[in-house]
Amino acid sequence: MTTRTLAVPGATITYDVTGSGPVLLLIPGGPADATGFAPIRPLLAEDHTVVTFDPRGISRSPLDGEPGDHTLREHGIGAAIGAFAKMSGFDITPPTDPTPEELARMKVMEGNFAYFFGHLMAAIGAYDPDLDALRAVTTRLVVGVGEKAAGLPAHEAGLGLAADLGLTAELFPGDHGGFLAEPVAFAARLREVLKES
Numbered sequence: 001m002t003t004r005t006l007a008v009p010g011a012t013i014t015y016d017v018t019g020s021g022p023v024l025l026l027i028p029g030g031p032a033d034a035t036g037f038a039p040i041r042p043l044l045a046e047d048h049t050v051v052t053f054d055p056r057g058i059s060r061s062p063l064d065g066e067p068g069d070h071t072l073r074e075h076g077i078g079a080a081i082g083a084f085a086k087m088s089g090f091d092i093t094p095p096t097d098p099t100p101e102e103l104a105r106m107k108v109m110e111g112n113f114a115y116f117f118g119h120l121m122a123a124i125g126a127y128d129p130d131l132d133a134l135r136a137v138t139t140r141l142v143v144g145v146g147e148k149a150a151g152l153p154a155h156e157a158g159l160g161l162a163a164d165l166g167l168t169a170e171l172f173p174g175d176h177g178g179f180l181a182e183p184v185a186f187a188a189r190l191r192e193v194l195k196e197s
Contacts, residue, residue: 001041014060015053019045026052026179030124031109031116033059039183044190057115059108072118081113088152088176131164142170142193149175 001018016034024044026037034052044050054061072080085091095102134141143162149155154176162169170193172178173185 008056010065011056011061011063013053013056015051016041017049017051018042019048019050021048024048024050026050028052028055028058030120031058031112033108033112035059035105036177036180040179040187043183043187047191057119058112072114077110077114077117080117081110084113084117088154129161134165140196141165141167143167144172144193145169146175146178147171147173148178152176 001016003014003016006013006015014034018041026034026041026044028034028036033054037050037052041050041052057063094106098106143158143165145155145158145162146152152175159169172189174180174182179186
């Protein structure tokens with residue numbers, strides 16, 4: 001795997017490239033970074049050039065300056081992470097006796113969550129996709145949802161988007177993060193969907 005950086009307005013994006021074949025860009029959501037794709041990346045790299053990255057302001061992709069005004073609430077980042085995990089259906093249980101590596105990773109993720117809550121979450125919640133533009137594209141669109149994520153906000157949003165576009169959502173193994181929990185099955189399903197295009 002090769003790690004590179006790309007200067008963009010206001011930040012430096014760190015990205016990783018591995019494998020060979022058609023390019024497959026894996027985009028992390030929310031406070032996540034490229035490490036979330038570690039279990040599935042080598043599987044997909046068998047027949048794709050896999051590109052993963054840390055989004056602007058997350059982990060290895062620092063901003064050039066301060067991010068600007070933000071709001072973190074009175075109960076602190078720990079309470080915010082707990083509330084977000086419960087609402088999203090994530091089981092975020094810290095290890096009882098963390099290793100130094102796990103402690104370092106927890107520190108990075110705490111910073112990622114702080115940036116996410118303070119600067120990204122409101123924009124994500126206010127985002128309204130341009131359905132007319134999506135309907136007008138000539139390439140095939142696929143909306144995927146986790147087969148074990150029924151009732152969770154991301155799953156319901158995926159079903160709604162698919163319906164608005166006149167599509168049937170494709171089911172993928174696992175829940176909201178099936179690529180992390182069930183990488184082998186998820187990679188196989190992704191290959192099936194890509195072959196249909």
